[in-house]
Amino acid sequence: MNVLVIGGGGREHALVWKISQSPLVEKIFCAPGNAGIAELAQCVDFKVDDIEGLLAFAQEQQIGLTVVGPELPLTLGLVDRFREAGLTVFGADKKAAQIEGSKSFSKDLMAKYGVPTAAYGTFTDPEQAKDFIREQGAPIVVKADGLAAGKGVIVAQTEAEAIAAVEDILCEGAFGAAGSRVVIEEFLEGEEASFLAFTDGENIVSLASSQDHKPALDGDTGPNTGGMGAYSPAPVVTDAIHQQILEKVLKPTIAGMAAEGCDYSSIIYAGLMIKDGELKVLEFNARFGDPETQPLLARLKSDIVPVLLACAKGDLSGIELEWHDKAAVCVVMAAGGYPGAYEKGQVIEGLEAAAAIDDLTVFHAGTVEKDGKVVTAGGRVLGVTGLGSTVAEAIETAYKGVKAISWPEVHYRSDIGRKALNR
Structure with missing residues (x-):
């Protein structure tokens, strides 16, 4: 069976890596992929929102299963379009994807069906939003309603910070159409x-x-x-x-x-x-x-x-998952400045040294190959993932990999997994 994976980040590299281990699979294509994915799959140059182009490609290559990684094509109805054409596709259809595509839809659904969540209000009018913030006090959370690549959430410690976030989103258009509404929620501790x-x-x-x-x-x-x-x-x-x-x-x-x-x-x-x-x-x-x-x-x-x-195919009856006993830790290595402005095109050193470390896999996210070298091409660049018999051992393996890899101004957190150790 031929498989098409849509996306080009660390998640998609992990999916391609795992799918490539299946005896059911003959060939994997990935659109658009990245430098790491290219070692396991044929990367094809389609944007994830080019639904008609992807559909034509899937039909031409007789794709037996399409796996959608990112949220954007889901909210645009890629799954619906593929299913209409008779193709087997893994992902939420357009209606179901609203649970992510609209935070107000998601919050209203939870309120209606009794799912525990933070108290909230939804606003399109900035003055009403600001009044709500003053009534509730801080800390408080301000969220752009639509998709903002994981960056549309502001945890405001003061009322002034929350009001500034509302102005950025509703008045200044910081997140474009995704910020045409805001959801303002109580701050949850834990x-x-x-x-x-x-x-x-x-x-x-x-x-x-x-x-x-x-x-x-x-x-x-x-x-x-x-x-x-x-x-x-x-x-x-x-x-x-x-x-x-x-x-x-x-x-x-x-x-x-x-x-x-x-x-x-x-x-x-x-x-x-x-x-x-x-x-x-x-x-x-x-x-x-x-x-x-x-x-x-x-x-x-x-x-x-x-x-x-x-x-x-809509039938999971009889499906069970088996897990390795080992723990796993993934440390993201990002471009300096992320999630703000950052440089692209930095040559990544040490990938071969990292590949030689036992129980370590380096998943590529924002990378491309240029002149025979792997260079940075995004904010989150690599996901260095270590295994160990305990979380502590997995942390040690992951950071051993991180220390083997470098590029100018690389940024990563040094405390991934520490909360598990505190328990």
Whole structure:
């Protein structure tokens, strides 16, 4: 079977890496891919939102399974278009992708179906939004309603900071059309976790627990990013919390989506805040997390292709996942300045040395090959992923890889996984 993976980041490299291990797969294409993906798949030069171009390519190459990585093509209806053409495609359709594409849709859904989440208000009028902030006080969270590549969330410590965020989003257009509305939420304290599960709209097959690190700097300080690292398993997700997630979050959400005419058959990602054994949902994503996918797939023992096919065909009955006992830690190496302005085209040194380290995989995110060398081409450049019998060992392996790799002004956090050690 020929497989097409859509996307070009670290998540897609991890998906291609795992799919390439399946005996069911003959050839993998990736659009647009990156320098690391090119070692495992044929990269084809399509933008992820070129739905008609991708469809024509998939038909021409007799693609047996298309796997959609990023959120943008999901919200634009790529899955709907491929299904109309009779192709097998893994991903949420346009209606279902609203759970990520519109934070107000997601919050209203949770409120209607009793899913625990932060109190909130939705606004298009900046003055009403500012009044709400003054009523609620700070700290408070301001979110652009639409897709903003993981950067549309401002955790404001003061009212002035929150009001400035509203002005940036609603008045200055900091996030374009994604910021035509804002969702303003109460600030939640606790420890974050990511929980991903496959669903066919009825059956739920959970992945292992994981934890992302959104802020740019050590100690969870600095601006929010698309994610600076992740690890799995996350000890904050105890067996009791796991059961709560299934009963209080995933089951009512998936049933609620069906009741709203949004049949959900794909992966669903719940970003959670956990405190004193109770949880609330921060956000939902309609796709694999990035960088959570890297450590999760490094730990997955099962062949992923039958799972993706079962999900794409809407029947997960009988599917179970097997996991390696080892822990995995992914440290994101980013361009200096990320998530703000950064330089591209820096030559990356040390990739061969890192490749020689046992239990280490370097997933490429923002890279291209130029004149025979791998150079930086994005904000998040690499996801250096280490395995170990414990989280502590996996951290050691990952940072051994990080220290082997360099380019000018490289930036990474030095505390990925530390919360697990504190437990």
